[in-house]
Amino acid sequence: MHKFDVAIVGGGAAGLACAVTLRQLNPRLCVAVTEAGARLGKKLAATGNGQGNVTNRDVSASHFHGSLAPFAARLVARYDVLSLFDCLFSADRAGKVYPAGKQASSLSDCLIKKLGADVQVFLNAKVKGISPSFRLSFADREGICADRVVLAAGGCAQKQFNTDGNAFGIAKSLGHTVTPLYPSLVQLRTDTSYTKTLKGIRAECDLRAYSSEGKLLASSSGDVIFTDYGVSGNAVFDISSRIADKTGVVLEISFLPWFSQEEVEEAVIKRRSLGYEYSELLCGSLHNQIGRAIMKRAQGRGAAEVARLVKHFTLPVCGSLGFDYAQVTKGGVPASEVGDDLQSRRTSGLYLAGEVLDLDGDCGGYNLTWAFASGMHVAHCIAGERA
Ligand SMILES: Cc1cc2nc3c(=O)[nH]c(=O)nc-3n(C[C@H](O)[C@H](O)[C@H](O)COP(=O)(O)OP(=O)(O)OC[C@H]3O[C@@H](n4cnc5c(N)ncnc54)[C@H](O)[C@@H]3O)c2cc1C
Structure with missing residues (x-):
């Protein structure tokens, strides 16, 4: 049975960042990466609509959620995740950082190249189980063993990338618990009674989410796209990360974010005085169909009510499209079960990195930032050279 100093389970963003950093810090370490899929970094190559939104100019604490959020904010401030890639980056107006060539696959290519020949890569090698003495078993090949194991096998978002939640089962088999899991950065299902005619229409809006008791839970701004099941778009993704674990949520869409309710009311009164239907x-x-949908909902009431609906158009949320469409998993192995070095408090020598931990970020590069920074951090801790 092959023996390694470090076996990394999962050749995704966190696993590759860990392997590359380990190789840089201590080339003498004998490192293996076992990847369930046929390619390393397949999900990474699909991120940001294929453009790779790798990080954000603003990586402050408020963008991270879950029990590791305070830790994550400290970690991402310490590690320069862009240093993993030897290329130029550019940021859009919202602060989202992309490789200047806007090709996510170039991020995977770069990490794979930097692994070199020293890191042994096992493809189509899904780890089925890890014994307490770190023997890793596979379905159809000989197992390997290692002194230390890094569990970087992701969460349960989009199982076509082999991220079917099996990492949580492995973590549990090694003594861990897993907090409740929810799909995040995902399209929302809503009551569609008033939006059926709006399918495919995109509008720039302010969005707020309220609890059933009327408490403001979250807000965002940007594109909302109306669909046959509810709403999609950047503003919806943003807000989904804050409400993924809540029920009874009501979305409030404020159309025409640059205009006050009074200005909208005046415009309606003026049109009416000019004899419009x-x-x-x-x-x-507004987009004609959105305008007509709001007027239908106003049911003949006056300009004040029309303006109120434009600025406070409510849609009860009845769920999301689920893990098959989500970009990230909310929940995972909790902070209380790992040390500052991300080593398991349940199984010594086991480290965890990336989405398997109870940490999720907002839309905008935060999840990759966490995956890379946590992978780099584990590498530094294993190599004994904490940054
Ligand atoms: C379509 C899409 C677009 C996204 N866009 C962005 C974006 O632009 N910016 C951003 O910040 N985030 C984005 N994300 C989220 C981001 O990709 C993830 O949060 C991040 O990749 C998580 O990194 P990870 O290494 O923990 O897991 P992953 O990157 O998911 O890697 C886990 C790896 O483990 C492998 N694996 C699973 N089980 C096993 C096993 N038992 N044995 C061996 N290998 C195993 C999987 O095949 C996979 O390669 C996007 C996600 C999706 C789905």
Whole structure:
């Protein structure tokens, strides 16, 4: 049976960042990466709509959620995740950072190249189990063993990337618990009674989410796309990370974010005085179909109510499209079960990195930042050279 100093389970963002950093810090370490899929970094190559939103200019604490959030904020401030890639980066107006060539696959290519020949890569090698003495078993090949294991096998978002939640089962088999898991950065299902006619229409909005008791849970701004099941778009993804674990949530869409309710009311009164049909009072100011949908909902009431609906258009949330469509998993192995070196408090020599831990980030590069920074951190701790 092959014996390694370190076996990394999962050749995704965190696993590759860990392997590359280990190789840089201590090339003498004998490192293996076992990857369930046929390629390393397959999900990484699909991120950011294929453009790879690798990090964000603002990596402050408020963008991270879960029991490791305070730790994550400290960690991402310590590690320069862009140093993993030897290329130029550019940021958009929202602060989202991409490789300047806007090709996510170049991120995977770069990490794979930096692994070199020293790191032994096992492809199509899904780890089925890890014994307490760190024997890693596979379905159809000889097992390997290692002095230390890094569990970087991801969460349960989009199982076509082999991230089917099996990492949580492995963690549990080694003594860990897993907090409840929810899909995050995901499209939301809503009541569609008033939005059926809006399928495919995109609008720039302010979005707020309220609890059933009327408490403000989260807010975001950006694109909302109406669909046959509810809503999608950047603003929806943003807000989904804050409400993934809540029920009874009501979304409030504020159309025309640059105008006050009073200005909208005045515009409606003016159109009415010019003899426009009731259903057309918002046309021109809003996408015609959105305008008509709001007028239908206003049911003949006056300008004040129309303006209120434009600025406070509510949609009860009845769920999400689930893990098959989510970009990330909310929940995982809790902070209380790992040390500052991300080593398991349950199984000595086991380290955890990336999405398997109870940490999820906002839309905007935060999840990759965490995956890379946590992988780099584990490598530094294993190599005994804490940054
Ligand atoms: C479509 C999509 C777009 C995204 N876009 C962005 C973005 O632009 N910016 C951003 O910050 N985040 C984005 N994310 C989220 C981000 O990709 C993940 O949070 C991040 O990849 C998690 O890194 P990880 O290494 O923990 O897990 P992963 O990158 O998911 O890697 C886990 C790896 O483990 C392997 N594996 C699983 N089980 C086993 C096993 N038993 N044995 C061996 N290998 C195993 C899997 O095949 C996989 O390669 C996106 C996610 C998706 C799905």
